[in-house]
Amino acid sequence: MEGLVQGKVALITGAGSGVGRAACLLFSEHGAKVIAADINGDNAEETAAMVRDAGGECVAVTCNVADPASVDAAVAKAVDTFGRLDAIYNNAGITVSPVPGKGLRSLVECEPDEMKRVEDVNINGVIYGSQAAIRQFEKQASEGKGGGSIVSTASVSGLTGYGGVIYxxxxxxxxxxxxxxxxxxADKGIRVNAVCPAGMLTHYAGMDPESEHRDMILQSMGKAHPLGRAIDPRDTAAAAMFLCSDLASNITGVNLPVDGGFTAGRKVGG
Ligand SMILES: NC(=O)c1ccc[n+]([C@@H]2O[C@H](COP(=O)([O-])OP(=O)(O)OC[C@H]3O[C@@H](n4cnc5c(N)ncnc54)[C@H](O)[C@@H]3O)[C@@H](O)[C@H]2O)c1
Known part of the structure; x- marks a missing residue:
């Protein structure tokens, strides 16, 4: 059976951990050739090895999404290795460090340098990734094969007031x-969408997916979602893969919640 993204070349950022690693594995299971990009090159390499061990095609690249030259180099690596680019998944993201023993840092507790770093990775990282991908898609269009898909990881924090002001x-x-x-x-046939996950247990915000309290943490995260489960990184990767696939060929401009109903609301009295 053909995979959902069979033969497509996909560059995935933040690929060394969490959602990005899950996406590399899932896209590959569904037939994609994957470039695993992360600022932590060793972790990207580990992801690429996991994909190859599972029988897929994947190369790792060290890439800082906040540096446009580094992002251009990652796209060039995709083209050198696999001949073209069909999709970029701008997934890398960070948040402001929590206050030890307290949790979420309020706006007035945020330091300018850290705020700038979060803005640079989360906003400019997506902008640079999109620019680099569009330039490559346009080049391919001039050679006869247009289209291309851009997907980014936003968050329910981009749709609601939840999750901290800067983030x-x-x-x-x-x-x-x-x-x-x-x-x-749109008139170039390029589609642009985002996924908006709710709480996932990854290395995000200093969490530890291997924590001895893992089950308890997942249970408490799940309580925030009407469906009652924490979001699995693979849930988010699956939504991103669908948006990159030809099944979504008439979908663009969508910010798709992957949130167990979190943004839909609450039961009266619930
Ligand atoms: N975990 C959650 O609860 C949650 C909820 C909503 C949205 N998100 C978003 O999901 C995305 C993935 O996060 P995750 O939960 O997998 O976290 P994670 O920390 O496990 O993974 C993030 C990866 O991004 C990489 N990275 C960080 N800065 C980078 C940079 N400048 N360039 C390239 N790579 C960089 C890290 O090295 C890491 O491998 C992020 O955009 C995050 O904001 C996470």
């Missing part, structure tokens, strides 16, 4: 970029 502001920017860019490049 939510960056993810709100990704939500808006998704709509505006979708309109801008």
């Amino acid at each position: 939510g502001t960056t993810k709100g920017a990704v939500v808006q970029l998704t709509r505006a860019l979708a309109i801008e490049v």
Whole structure:
């Protein structure tokens, strides 16, 4: 049976952990050739080895999404290795460090340097990834094969007031970029969408997916979602893969919640 993204070449950022690693594995299971890009080259290499061990095609690249030259080099690596680019999944993202023993840092507790770093990775990282991908898609169109898909990881924090001011502001920017860019490049046949996950147990925000309290953490995350389960990184990867696939060929400008119903609301009295 053909996979959902059979033969497509997909560049996935933040590929060394969490959602990005799950996406590399899932896209490959569904037939994609994958470039696993992460600022942590060793972790990207580990992901690529996992994909290859499972029988897939994957190369790793060290890439800082906040540096446009580094992103251009990752796209060039995709083209050198696999001949073209069909999709970029702008997934890398970070948040402001929590206050030890307290949790979420309030706006007035945030330091300018850290705020700038989060903005640079979460907003500019998506912008640079999208620019590099569009340039490559346009080149391919001039050679006779147009189209291309851009998917980014936003968050429910970009759709609601949940999750902290600076982080939510960056993810709100990704939500808006998704709509505006979708309109801008629609006539080139390029589609632009985002996934908006709720809470997942990854290395995000200093969490530890291997924690001895893993089950308890997952249970408490799940309580925030009407469906009652924490979001699995693979749930988010699956939504991103669908949006990259030809099944989604008439879908663009969408910010798809992957949130167990979190943004849908609450039962009266619930
Ligand atoms: N975990 C959650 O609860 C949650 C919820 C909503 C959205 N998200 C978003 O999901 C995405 C994936 O996060 P995750 O949960 O898998 O976290 P994670 O920390 O496990 O993985 C993030 C990966 O991004 C990489 N990275 C960080 N900065 C980078 C940079 N400048 N360039 C390239 N790679 C970089 C890290 O090295 C890491 O491998 C992020 O955009 C995050 O904001 C996470």
